[in-house]
Amino acid sequence: MPQDSYQACFEQSQDVLFVIGRRADGDFVYREVNAALLRDTGLSREQIVGKTPRELLPVDQAAPLEAVYAGCFASGEPALIESILDVPSGSRSWQVQLSPLRDGRGEVIELLGSARDITWSRDFAQQLQTVAPHLPGFVYQLSWSGGDDWRFLFVGERVEVMFGVSQAEVLADAGALLDRIHPEDYERVIGESIAHGESLTPWQGEFRMRHRDGSLRWVEANDLPQRLADGTIIWTGYVNDISRRKALEAEVWRSETRFRQLVENANDIIYTLTPDGVLSYVSPSWVTSLGHAVEDVVGTHIRDYLHPDDLPRCLAFLEEVLGSGEPRGGIEYRVRHRDDGWRWHTSNAAPLRDDDGQVTAFLGIARDITERRAMEERIRHLAQHDALTGLPNRALFFEHLEQALRLAARHGEKEALLFIDLDEFKPINDRLGHAAGDEVLLTTARRLLAGVRESDLVGRLGGDEFVVLLHAVGDSDEALAVAGALCRSLAEPIGVEGQTVAVSASIGVTLYPDHAVTGDDLVRAADRAMYRAKAAGRNRAELAQRPR
Structure with missing residues (x-):
């Protein structure tokens, strides 16, 4: 592998990398x-x-590290440790x-350290609450309701340090920050954000932005979108300044042998x-x-390892690198x-050229993001x-309802x-507590699920209100018969806190x-029918009245 490739890999690695030596004084x-x-x-x-x-950290944090370093130098064996260190970005x-x-001669002369920040995975809930002050960049929450209706719902205070605009300015006018995206990058960034927002897929991008003083910054943005019931898309993510990384990516390092060791000890997969x-x-x-021996992999085609659904997209990605x-x-x-299981990876790729400038290979750096993808899915x-019952909430239920109505119209079926x-x-609640x-709500959810077909849908709108969608009735x-059976099931006594309570349903x-x-009209009509059931004595089902 060329020397400059090893050097670039060390600097571009997404993991923290550092080299430790030992002075003559030990x-x-x-x-x-x-x-x-x-x-x-x-x-x-x-x-x-x-x-x-000891010059960088408190003694109680530095001493354990020095002991591990000494052990590695003495034994010549690798070591894996977990440490909590106080640095300017926070306690990590x-x-x-x-x-x-x-x-x-085989003598240990240095140690390569490869570190990964695991603070968020250790305590995800706490990280969400404290992420803004600890990240080197800033956290944001951005909403879009179509057209030019962009609004920042939240932006971290470091936005002023990075771009010279205050939180108040950005919250009052999203353009105060969005308009600082470089004109050559603006259309791409906005277009990709909207596309990922509409497909509800995570987005990551690198682009240039202008500080208020006119200086140019390279930034990296990562966010996760979600769609509200009214169609508004909200992105939650963070922006980090990567200007130094961009400036140093092409620097040449000193020794090919040394950088081969750096690359081969990195956690990321380096490939050509x-x-x-x-x-x-x-x-x-x-x-x-991935478990495969290196000698079994070299010389084989990537199609032997990529998921069939992802292969066309990956080949198109390589064509894009080759073409551009x-x-x-x-x-x-x-x-x-x-x-034979599947792991999620993310990858960067760059072209490698010969002396004539022709692309002869691709250099890639890949990282396992399986845990991150699982967290995003969660x-x-x-x-x-719904956090309590696990049933679809209002937004998801209405999304499925609209899909079901479109299918029913296409096939001439009835939905209830x-x-x-x-x-x-x-x-x-008042007598026995929340x-x-x-x-009671959990028992109600279980009884509703048990009382309908697997193809039907049960949701919770909030409080003590539930909805059920019966397909192809x-x-x-038939719908009233199902409703009557649910009334009888929900009226069965429930054991709570050592007592027996009874509820019913309208x-x-x-x-x-x-x-x-x-x-919307179906729900409103059902809501009116439910109130007629309550007025008629409760614990019963009532059919909606036909529109006049």
């Missing part, structure tokens, strides 16, 4: 650091390089891999591909991440593990489901909507297209 000293370390700690290169652990939890680097997609090099991290001759990043895809689930309100639920009320008699029933043809 003290450990930090000799080299990459841009990721500066970004994640808030320290400058001048503050770190040439300094000892780190997972650190230490790997000895040897000279030509021929223009037609054959793997010509993979770093040892492939074995750790420029680095590209941010593609996410699944890779087959040796155990966040997406929480945004669409049941609006369910518990009778005398409030006294249970924990008892929650148990024959007529109103149910309003509407049919598509007999009573209404839109989701």
Whole structure:
């Protein structure tokens, strides 16, 4: 692998990388650091390089690190540790891999440290509450209701440090920040954001922005979108200044042998591909991440490892790099593990050229993001489901309702909507407390699910209001029969807090297209029918009246 490739890999690695040496007096000293370390700690290169652990950290944090460093130098064996360190960006939890680097005689002369910030995964809920002051960039929440209706719902205070505009200015006018995107990048950034927002997929992008003083900054943005019931899209994410990383990416390092060790000890997978997609090099991290032996991988085509659904997109990504001759990043895809499971990876790729300027290969850096994807899926689930019962919430239920009505119209079928309100639920909360009320709501959800078909849909609108969508019903008699059976099931006594309580339900029933043809109108008609059921004595079902 060319020397400049190893050098670029060290600096561009998404993991924190640093090199530790030992002075003649026996003290450990930090000799080299990459841009990721500066970004994640808030320290400058001048503050770190040439300094000892005790000059950078409190003694109670530095002493344990020095003990581990000494053990690695003495044994020549790698070490994996977890440390909580106080740095300008805050108190952070780190997972650190230490790997000895040897000279030509096999003597350990330096240690390569590869660290990953695991603070958010240790305590995700706490991280959400404290992320803004601890990130080197800033957190934001941006909404879009179509057209030019952009609004920042939240923006971190570091926005003023990075771009010279205050929080108040940005919250009052989104253009105060969005208009600072470089004109050559603006259309791409906005277009990609909207596309990912409409498909509800995470977005990552790198682009240029102008500070109020006229200086140019490179930034990286990552966000996760969600859609509200009214169609508004909200992105939650963060922006980080990567200007230093961009400026230093092309620097040449000193020794090819040394940087080979740096690359091969990095947590990320470093790989090269021929223009037609054959793997010509993979770093040892492939074995750790995916289980395949390096010798079994080199010389094979990437189609042997990529998920069939992702392969066309990955090949198009490589064609884009080949066609533009420029680095590209941010593609996410699944890779087959040796155990036949799938791992999610994200990758950057850059063209490698010969002396004539022709692209002869691709250099890529890939990272396992399986845990991040699982966390995003969990966040997406929480945004669409009731936290107590796990049932679809109002937004998700209405989304499925509109889809069901479109299918029913296409196939000439009837759909029934049941609006369910518990009778005398409030006294249970008042008398036995909210924990008892929650148990009643959970039991209600279970009984509703047990009383309908697997193809039907049960949702909770909030409080003691539930809705049920019955697919492809024959007529109103069938819908009323299901509603009556649910009334009888919900009226069964419930054991709560050592006591037996009884609730019942009033149910309003509407049919598509007999009573209404839109989701909102169906719900309103069912709501009115439910109130007629309450007025008629509760614990019963009433059919909606046909529109006049």
